[in-house]
Amino acid sequence: MKLKSCTAALLLTFCIACTPNESKSADAGVDQTPDIIAQAGAQKPVEEPTATDDGIKEMGLLKEVEDSGYPFATLTIEFPERKFKEYFTINFEEVKGASLDKVYKWVGKYVSFTYNTDLTNALLDVQIGGKSLVSDEKIELGPEVKQLSGILKGADEETPGDLPGEVTITTKNKTTMTFPFFVTTEMVKANGKSVVGFYEERNQNTITAIKLLPK
Missing domain, CATH: 2.40.50.140 (Nucleic acid-binding proteins)
Structure with a gap:
């Protein structure tokens, strides 16, 4: 009877000792590919x-x-x-x-x-005698801004909608530059007159x- 009890105890101890190793082996055998794919998909x-x-x-x-x-x-x-x-x-x-x-x-x-x-050429301001025809507030002009003097054309009326109109400035040597722009009331009054335009080159x-x- 004692021999049977000892044998059973030894078997139980052996099973407990083996259980963690079996668990680790089972985990090692699991296919972790889905987790790797998920991590890769989360990258930018x-x-x-x-x-x-x-x-x-x-x-x-x-x-x-x-x-x-x-x-x-x-x-x-x-x-x-x-x-x-x-x-x-x-x-x-x-x-x-x-x-x-x-x-x-x-x-x-x-x-x-x-x-x-x-x-493209972006028109920033149009002036006569140093006064802006675009805004009552001062328009900041950076060092990269270029200017040209010439006759303003195309400002026949204020721009009515949400899309800009198109105006031109033609210099004395007959160089004409075209700009998309929202025409103001003051620009309409200056249409056909000599103005100074300030613009900069931009990537569209x-x-x-x-x-x-x-x-």
Whole structure:
């Protein structure tokens, strides 16, 4: 009887001692691939611009959407890995599958997009005798701002809607520069007269395709 009791006790002790090792072995045999895939999916997309025949392909974090008057909007897109942000114009009538309501919902998420960039002249102020025809408040003009003197044309009436009109300034040597601009009442009065225009060169980034990146 004592022999049977001792034998049972030894078997129980042996089973307890073996249990942790079996558990570790079982854990080691579990396929951890799903966890690895999940971790990889949580990483930020790699921001690598690619030039194609259709434009420049990019991906970035959509930070802000500003309605510029239908069908236009301005998108602020951030590139965290490169530590900068850029502004892009989008025309919803020309970009398939995009709308103002839809891109509003994408704010704070990564998007993939294609865009073209063009160098444009942005008119900042128009003056006569040092007085602005654009604003009663002083317009800050940085060192990169250029100026030209000439005859103002195209300011026949105030700009009626949300989209800018188009004005020109022609210099004495017959050089004409064209600017998209919201014409003011004071500019209408100066139409056909000699003015000084202040402008700067800017990159105009226009989105031609955009979509939300999957999580």
